[in-house]
Amino acid sequence: MLGLNTKLNETAARFSWLPLLLIRLYLAPVMAQAGWQKLTHFDSTVEWFGNAEYGLGLPFPFLLTALAALTEFVGAWLLLFGLATRLITIPLMITMVVAIVTVHWQHGWLAIADASSWLADGTILHNPAVLAAPEKLAAAKAILNEHGYIEWLTSSGNFVILNNGIEFAATYLIMLLVLFTCGPGRYCSVDYFLQQRYPTA
Structure with a gap:
């Protein structure tokens, strides 16, 4: 050894x-x-x-x-x-x-909002806005489904919410x-x- x-x-x-x-x-x-x-x-x-x-x-x-x-x-x-x-x-x-x-x-810590991350629950620099990311994404996708071209917009990746x-x-x-x-x-x-x-x- x-x-x-x-x-x-x-x-x-x-x-x-x-x-x-x-x-x-x-x-x-x-x-x-x-x-x-x-x-x-x-x-x-x-x-x-x-x-x-x-x-x-x-x-x-x-x-x-x-x-x-x-x-x-x-x-x-x-x-x-x-x-x-x-x-x-x-x-x-x-x-x-x-x-x-x-x-x-x-x-807080996260650059990209991810409500499922343990870093979003207050463990490190709590940011309550991160926890609302799923609702924000759902609202954005609903708007794009109705008024935009969501298949083309998401063809190279998924939408994310920037947390900064x-x-x-x-x-x-x-x-x-x-x-x-x-x-x-x-x-x-x-x-x-x-x-x-x-x-x-």
Whole structure:
């Protein structure tokens, strides 16, 4: 048993770069899309960041929008190539924490409303609106059955109710924390080759 454990540890160590590469490849398009969305809709994003009635009511909305958009968009490319990885994960993690606290926290955990989930019953960040998801879906389907083309609309998947909870942002935060603590990975990042070429004293 100890011999098998040793072999597994050796094998895991040889391939420790792979999950780090996959995390970077997963996060890069997510962050790029989020940043690009803010950049291409900059004025409306500034308005949403600053407006307390229908938005987030944050101070300095222009500055915060610019920082968030550039952090996400530029950060995506740095993650993709594994350049300044640990450095860029810091502002990206801050962005995720701000998103969790200001946008998603009030909606509980679930990103997609699922009344059958144990996470919807108050166990984690209770959101009563999730429990009404089946009624909302039934009403939407009834309207579409009567006035729309429900077969065509559902041909590539089922309708869902967006809950907008912290699930995705928390997942991204954890993935960024992994990159911060473990680095971008050997053999597959600019950081690795720079360190090989210019080792620290």
